[in-house]
Amino acid sequence: MDDPVAMHKTTSAAPPQALSSDEAGASRVSAQDTASAFDLVIDALKLNGIDTIYGLPGIPISDLTRRAQAAGLRVISFRHEQSAGYAASIAGFMTQRPGVCLTVSAPGFLNALTALANATTNCFPMILISGSSEREVVDLQQGDYEEMDQLAIAKPLAKAAFRVLHAEDIGVGIARAIRAALSGRPGGVYLDLPAKVFAQTIDAAVARQSLIEVVDPAPRQIPAPEAVSRALDLLKTAKRPLIILGKGAAYAQADAEVRSLVEKTGIPYLPMSMAKGILPDTHPQSAAAARSYVLPEADVVMIIGGRLNWLLSHGKGKTWGGNSPKEWGGQRFIQVDISPQEADSNVRIDAPVVGDIGSCVSALLAGIDSSWLKPPAEWLDAVSERRNKNIAKMAETLGKNPSPMNFHSALAVVRDIIKANPDAILVNEGANALDFTRSIVDMYKPRKRLDVGTWGVMGVGMGFSIAAAVVSGQQVIAVEGDSAFGFSGMEVETICRYNLPVCVVILNNNGVYRGDEKNPSGGPDPSPMVFVKNARYDMLMQAFGGAGVQVTTPAELREAIQVAFRSRKPTLVNAMIDETAGTESGRITSLNPTAKKK
Numbered sequence: 001m002d003d004p005v006a007m008h009k010t011t012s013a014a015p016p017q018a019l020s021s022d023e024a025g026a027s028r029v030s031a032q033d034t035a036s037a038f039d040l041v042i043d044a045l046k047l048n049g050i051d052t053i054y055g056l057p058g059i060p061i062s063d064l065t066r067r068a069q070a071a072g073l074r075v076i077s078f079r080h081e082q083s084a085g086y087a088a089s090i091a092g093f094m095t096q097r098p099g100v101c102l103t104v105s106a107p108g109f110l111n112a113l114t115a116l117a118n119a120t121t122n123c124f125p126m127i128l129i130s131g132s133s134e135r136e137v138v139d140l141q142q143g144d145y146e147e148m149d150q151l152a153i154a155k156p157l158a159k160a161a162f163r164v165l166h167a168e169d170i171g172v173g174i175a176r177a178i179r180a181a182l183s184g185r186p187g188g189v190y191l192d193l194p195a196k197v198f199a200q201t202i203d204a205a206v207a208r209q210s211l212i213e214v215v216d217p218a219p220r221q222i223p224a225p226e227a228v229s230r231a232l233d234l235l236k237t238a239k240r241p242l243i244i245l246g247k248g249a250a251y252a253q254a255d256a257e258v259r260s261l262v263e264k265t266g267i268p269y270l271p272m273s274m275a276k277g278i279l280p281d282t283h284p285q286s287a288a289a290a291r292s293y294v295l296p297e298a299d300v301v302m303i304i305g306g307r308l309n310w311l312l313s314h315g316k317g318k319t320w321g322g323n324s325p326k327e328w329g330g331q332r333f334i335q336v337d338i339s340p341q342e343a344d345s346n347v348r349i350d351a352p353v354v355g356d357i358g359s360c361v362s363a364l365l366a367g368i369d370s371s372w373l374k375p376p377a378e379w380l381d382a383v384s385e386r387r388n389k390n391i392a393k394m395a396e397t398l399g400k401n402p403s404p405m406n407f408h409s410a411l412a413v414v415r416d417i418i419k420a421n422p423d424a425i426l427v428n429e430g431a432n433a434l435d436f437t438r439s440i441v442d443m444y445k446p447r448k449r450l451d452v453g454t455w456g457v458m459g460v461g462m463g464f465s466i467a468a469a470v471v472s473g474q475q476v477i478a479v480e481g482d483s484a485f486g487f488s489g490m491e492v493e494t495i496c497r498y499n500l501p502v503c504v505v506i507l508n509n510n511g512v513y514r515g516d517e518k519n520p521s522g523g524p525d526p527s528p529m530v531f532v533k534n535a536r537y538d539m540l541m542q543a544f545g546g547a548g549v550q551v552t553t554p555a556e557l558r559e560a561i562q563v564a565f566r567s568r569k570p571t572l573v574n575a576m577i578d579e580t581a582g583t584e585s586g587r588i589t590s591l592n593p594t595a596k597k598k
C-alpha cells in the first residue's frame with residue numbers, strides 16, 4: 001500500500017475537475033504542503049483497509065469520487081443510490097469490513113437511506129457518507145440547495161450517526177464510524193460531511209497526525225465460562241435437540257468451528273436462509289427438509305447467530321407446537337449471540353451465551369469431549385425419515401418437465417448449476433422466486449447465498465450482485481422475480497459498464513406472485529398485480545452490450561446459464577414461467593391480511 005498518511009497536494013479550496021496522473025500519487029509531500037478534506041477522507045479510508053467506494057457523484061462529492069479513483073480506490077458508480085447502498089452493505093457482510101456508500105445531499109442521501117436502515121436491521125456493517133448543505137442555513141431553514149437535516153433523519157435508522165465540521169476531525173469521524181459499524185452487533189453508520197468541510201485545507205503535518213488506524217475494530221468477546229457450562233448442561237438434558245444457524249454465524253467466518261460443533265454433537269441443524277452453505281446443504285445432519293417436523297418436536301434448541309423474529313415465528317405458536325399463535329411450544333432455548341440484549345426478545349432463553357460467534361462456539365467445543373453422547377437414535381431416525389421422504393418428494397417434482405416451464409423445473413436447472421459451480425454466488429429476491437429457490441437450490445459453501453434478509457426487501461438484487469462480483473471476483477447468478485428485478489433493473493448498465501461476471505435469471509411470471517390477475521372492476525386498467533405480458537427483459541441487457549437471452553424450456557435455460565458462466569459476460573436470461581404457478585406472497589401467505597370472508 002502507498003504511504004497512507006501522505007497527503008495530496010492541493011492549491012485552492014475549489015479543487016480541479018480532473019486530476020493529473022502526477023497528482024494521483026500519494027507520497028510526494030513536503031513540509032509546506034497542505035491537505036484537503038478530500039485527501040483526508042481518502043487517506044483515512046485507505047489507512048483502514050477500505051479499498052472500494054460504492055456511490056453516485058454530484059455536488060458536493062464529485063471530486064471526492066475522482067480523487068478516490070486517482071488515489072487507487074475502486075469507485076463503483078451506480079445509477080441509483082439505493083443500489084449503491086445495498087452493494088456497500090453486502091460487501092460489509094462478505095468481508096467483515098464496513099462497505100462504504102457515498103452520496104450527494106438530501107435526495108441522494110434519502111435514496112441510500114433504505115439501504116442503511118436495511119443494513120442496521122440485518123446487522124451488516126456499512127458506512128453511508130453523504131455530503132450535506134450549509135449547517136447555518138439548514139438550521140435556520142433558509143432554503144439551501146438540497147437542504148435537509150440529514151444527521152437527525154439518519155439517527156433513528158442507523159446504529160450510529162456522526163457529523164464532521166472540521167477537516168482535522170475527519171480522521172476521528174471515520175475511525176468512530178468504522179468502530180460503530182463493526183464492533184459488537186454490526187450495523188449501518190451515517191457520516192455527515194457538509195460541503196464546507198470539503199473546501200477546507202489544513203497543514204499536511206497536522207493532517208497526518210489527525211488520521212487514526214483503528215486497532216482491533218471488532219474485538220473478540222469471550223463468553224463467560226458459567227454461561228457456556230449452563231448451555232452445555234442444558235444441551236445434555238435434551239432428548240430431541242436442534243441447532244439453528246442464523247446469518248450471524250455466516251458473518252462470523254467461524255465456519256470450521258461451527259461445522260465441528262454440529263458434527264461433534266451429532267445434533268440435527270437448520271440453516272436460516274443466508275446461513276445455508278456454512279455446512280453443505282447436502283450434509284446428513286441438515287434438517288432443512290424436515291423443518292415443519294423438527295421445530296415443534298425439538299425439546300432443546302440452540303440458536304447460533306440468529307434471532308427469534310418473524311422468520312422463526314417468534315419462537316412460539318403453531319410452528320413450535322403451541323396450540324395458539326401466542327402459546328409457547330415448551331422448548332428450552334440456548335441462544336448464542338453477540339448482543340447481550342437479544343435473549344428473551346420473544347420467549348424465555350434458558351441459557352444465553354453472549355460473545356462473538358467464533359469465541360462462543362470454540363468455548364462450547366472445548367466442553368465437548370469424546371464422552372459426549374449423541375442424541376437418541378429415536379430422534380435422529382425420526383428426523384431422517386421425514387427428511388428423506390420430503391427430499392424424495394421434491395426429487396419427483398423436480399424431475400417433471402411441464403409446459404409451460406414452472407418454478408420447479410426452472411430451479412432444478414439452477415440447482416444443478418450451483419452444484420457444479422459451488423463457488424458461484426447466488427443472489428435471490430422475489431416472493432415465489434425467492435421461496436422456491438431457497439428450498440430447491442442447495443448451497444455448498446458459506447456466504448454464497450445473499451438475499452432479501454430480515455425485511456424481505458425487494459430491490460437488493462443488482463446492488464448485491466455488483467458488490468458480490470467486485471468483492472469476490474467470482475461468478476454471480478441472480479435469481480430474480482420479475483417484480484423484484486424491476487426495483488434495481490437499471491443497474492444492468494452498471495454491470496455492463498464494469499464488465500462484471502453477473503448472470504441475471506428472471507423467473508418471469510408476468511407479475512407480482514402471478515401474472516393472471518384481472519382488474520376486478522372490469523375496467524381497462526390492468527390489475528395492480530401484473531406487468532406487461534411476456535416483457536423482454538433480455539433486451540434491456542442487450543441495450544448496454546451484455547448478452548440477453550429469452551428462454552422457455554429448462555434445456556434452453558441450462559444452455560444460457562452455462563454460456564454465461566463460461567464467458568463471464570454480463571448476461572440476462574429472461575426465463576418465461578407459467579403465470580399461474582405462483583401463490584399469493586409465496587410462502588408467507590398467512591402474513592397477508594385479507595378482508596374477512598363471510
Ligand SMILES: Cc1ncc(C[n+]2csc(CCOP(=O)(O)OP(=O)(O)O)c2C)c(N)n1
Nearest residue numbers: 430431432433458481482483484511512513
Ligand atoms: C421494497 C419492497 N416493496 C414491496 C414489497 C412487497 N413485495 C414482496 S414480494 C414482491 C414481488 C413479488 O413478485 P416477483 O418478484 O415477481 O416474485 P414472484 O412471486 O412473482 O416469483 C413485492 C412487491 C417488498 N417486499 N419490498
Ligand SMILES: [Mg+2]
Nearest residue numbers: 481482511513
Ligand atoms: Mg413475478
